[in-house]
Amino acid sequence: MGEGKFFRDKAPDSEKITINLGFVDLGRIDLLVQEGFYSNRSDFIRAAIRKQLEVHGGTVEKTIERHTMELGLRDYGRAELEQLRAAGEILHVRVVGLARIGADVSPDLARATIGSITVLGALQAPADIKNALADRIS
Known part of the structure; x- marks a missing residue:
């Protein structure tokens, strides 16, 4: 019982954001999801953000x-x-x-x-x- 309360009170480790995408870009993402490269749209977007953060990692550190x-x-x-x-x-x-x-x-x-x-x-x-x-x- 105490264990369940611990999990309910845990602070979230992420934050939800909303973005607007053009229909063509959205279609391309959906195609990659359909082909199994990503499990869903959010998975693709998280991967794209991680990649950009990696690309700019040196700049961020400096x-x-x-x-x-x-x-x-x-x-x-x-x-x-x-x-x-x-x-x-x-x-x-x-x-x-x-x-x-x-x-x-x-x-x-x-x-x-x-x-x-x-x-x-x-x-x-x-x-x-x-x-x-x-x-x-x-």
């Missing part, structure tokens, strides 16, 4: 972005941003308080590693850094 919200004082210096650039990561600065970008950070390094800046409080950075990131500061 563009992992760090999204953080920090409270208080946060300093960003050259060493940290160079590590992000080497890892292929983009930083999204989210600070409530004071964010400071060090004078040792070049405008090129800032543009290569900082995708956006949102500061509720104050942003302190050299003028050339603020100019380089003007389109990314909100």
Whole structure:
């Protein structure tokens, strides 16, 4: 009895989505299902999505972005941003308080590693850094 409740309360491991397909594409999928390549339309669509995720896997890994919200004082210096650039990561600065970008950070390094800046409080950075990131500061 307790075991049955466990399964009923289990969180789903997938989410249902709805897509619209043209009649020709739908017919092609149905043909592949009829010929036994896939068990049903959903099986085909899941396989197609997995294949595309595999094709773009390297891109996904290289563009992992760090999204953080920090409270208080946060300093960003050259060493940290160079590590992000080497890892292929983009930083999204989210600070409530004071964010400071060090004078040792070049405008090129800032543009290569900082995708956006949102500061509720104050942003302190050299003028050339603020100019380089003007389109990314909100």
